[in-house]
Amino acid sequence: MNSPARTAESATISRQISELAQMRAVHAAFAKFAVRENELRRLQIELARIPAPPFGEAARAEWLRGQFRSLGFASVETDAIGNVLAVLPGEDRNLPAIAITAHLDTVFPTDTALQIHEDRDRIYGPGVSDNAAGVVAMLATAWAMIDAQIRCACDVLFIGNVGEEGEGDLRGIRHIFESSPWRDRIGSTVVIDGSGNDAIIGQALGSRRFEVIVRGPGGHSWSDFGQPNPIVAISRIVSRFSQTALPATPKTTLNFGVISGGTSVNSIPEIAQVSIDLRSASMEELERLEDELRGVIQTELPAKGRAGEPAKLSWELRKIGDRPAGELPEDSHILEVIRAVDAHLGIASQMRRASTDANIPISLGREAVTLGAGGTGGGAHTVREWFDPRGRSLALKRILLALLALASADPE
Ligand SMILES: [Zn+2]
Numbered sequence: 017m018n019s020p021a022r023t024a025e026s027a028t029i030s031r032q033i034s035e036l037a038q039m040r041a042v043h044a045a046f047a048k049f050a051v052r053e054n055e056l057r058r059l060q061i062e063l064a065r066i067p068a069p070p071f072g073e074a075a076r077a078e079w080l081r082g083q084f085r086s087l088g089f090a091s092v093e094t095d096a097i098g099n100v101l102a103v104l105p106g107e108d109r110n111l112p113a114i115a116i117t118a119h120l121d122t123v124f125p126t127d128t129a130l131q132i133h134e135d136r137d138r139i140y141g142p143g144v145s146d147n148a149a150g151v152v153a154m155l156a157t158a159w160a161m162i163d164a165q166i167r168c169a170c171d172v173l174f175i176g177n178v179g180e181e182g183e184g185d186l187r188g189i190r191h192i193f194e195s196s197p198w199r200d201r202i203g204s205t206v207v208i209d210g211s212g213n214d215a216i217i218g219q220a221l222g223s224r225r226f227e228v229i230v231r232g233p234g235g236h237s238w239s240d241f242g243q244p245n246p247i248v249a250i251s252r253i254v255s256r257f258s259q260t261a262l263p264a265t266p267k268t269t270l271n272f273g274v275i276s277g278g279t280s281v282n283s284i285p286e287i288a289q290v291s292i293d294l295r296s297a298s299m300e301e302l303e304r305l306e307d308e309l310r311g312v313i314q315t316e317l318p319a320k321g322r323a324g325e326p327a328k329l330s331w332e333l334r335k336i337g338d339r340p341a342g343e344l345p346e347d348s349h350i351l352e353v354i355r356a357v358d359a360h361l362g363i364a365s366q367m368r369r370a371s372t373d374a375n376i377p378i379s380l381g382r383e384a385v386t387l388g389a390g391g392t393g394g395g396a397h398t399v400r401e402w403f404d405p406r407g408r409s410l411a412l413k414r415i416l417l418a419l420l421a422l423a424s425a426d427p428e
Pocket of ligand 1: 119146147180209210
């Protein structure tokens with residue numbers, strides 16, 4: 017496991033982290049994190065009060081543009097898909113940039129009441145942790161770097177991204193790595209998502225989501241009796257596919273999340289549908305399950321009837337989500353850096369697998385991790401969500417040190 021070369025590299029990184037932490041400017045930034053807690057809290061509440069349903073992040077993006085501008089960024093832009101980008105130019109603009117990113121969107125539909133309230137230390141309300149805390153941590157890091165006049169070797173790119181949650185399907189970060197001018201310019205990426213400061217998400221949980229839709233002629237339950245019934249067909253598909261064998265390792269799961277269809281108790285339905293969520297640590301398993309699902313549908317609903325006449329029921333398999341799986345190699349530079357930062361700060365961190373913005377760069381073989389914004393939180397994706405900022409500054413130190421170490425690391 018521990019080759020001599022790797023041990024030597026780890027020692028170099030540890031030394032680099034201690035040196036960084038001793039720099040006067042970094043010290044000054046660290047001290048300010050705690051001093052600014054009230055201001056960060058105010059920003060977090062202000063942000064959480066701005067609706068950001070899937071595909072409706074524009075108001076939050078505008079808010080973030082304003083924040084970046086007031087911090088003094090010379091260049092702030094909104095890209096074609098709605099991500100907000102701000103750059104701190106490095107000394108050598110040809111070096112690969114370091115990106116730090118937090119998603120702007122929430123899972124909550126437009127009509128959700130965004131009643132944010134405080135009770136002693138805690139802040140309550142939809143999206144306060146996920147991901148108002150993340151956006152605020154990103155801003156705090158930018159603020160600290162600008163304020164302490166910390167200049168990195170390479171560009172540091174701050175991105176408030178859109179469409180991380182649910183049907184957003186990571187579209188913001190996907191755009192960055194698939195078609196933005198930054199696509200090939202980013203070296204490593206640090207994603208800030210949710211609360212906490214002791215997890216390192218360096219393993220990307222993949223998922224594929226589908227809607228199976230079955231349509232038929234429908235009719236009257238009495239006079240058209242005998243017409244095929246889409247609800248029966250969907251039920252058979254659910255029953256058969258639920259018996260698919262799933263490996264324990266790599267962990268793979270399937271869920272039927274929503275089933276719907278039909279008009280009334282005395283009508284043969286014209287349509288029925290079910291949504292299915294497949295998740296796995298392995299891309300191959302996701303591929304296999306998708307093939308299996310297609311096979312089950314084809315078996316239950318062949319294109320031709322027994323006598324060769326066209327079938328009366330038709331089906332459609334619609335992909336509604338596709339998040340690639342992947343994992344960082346154990347000896348990746350970014351993991352070495354985070355581990356060294358955590359050792360320096362006395363954080364007992366744990367490696368975890370989750371589905372975050374980091375899925376995209378990791379699946380492309382690029383270095384990325386997801387870290388928490390500090391404090392503690394709970395009730396994610398419910399209106400009872402809460403965030404307790406106590407200890408937030410530890411996570412901010414962690415994020416800042418990691419960024420600085422990555423930004424001054426030797427390009428490879
Ligand atoms: Zn999130």
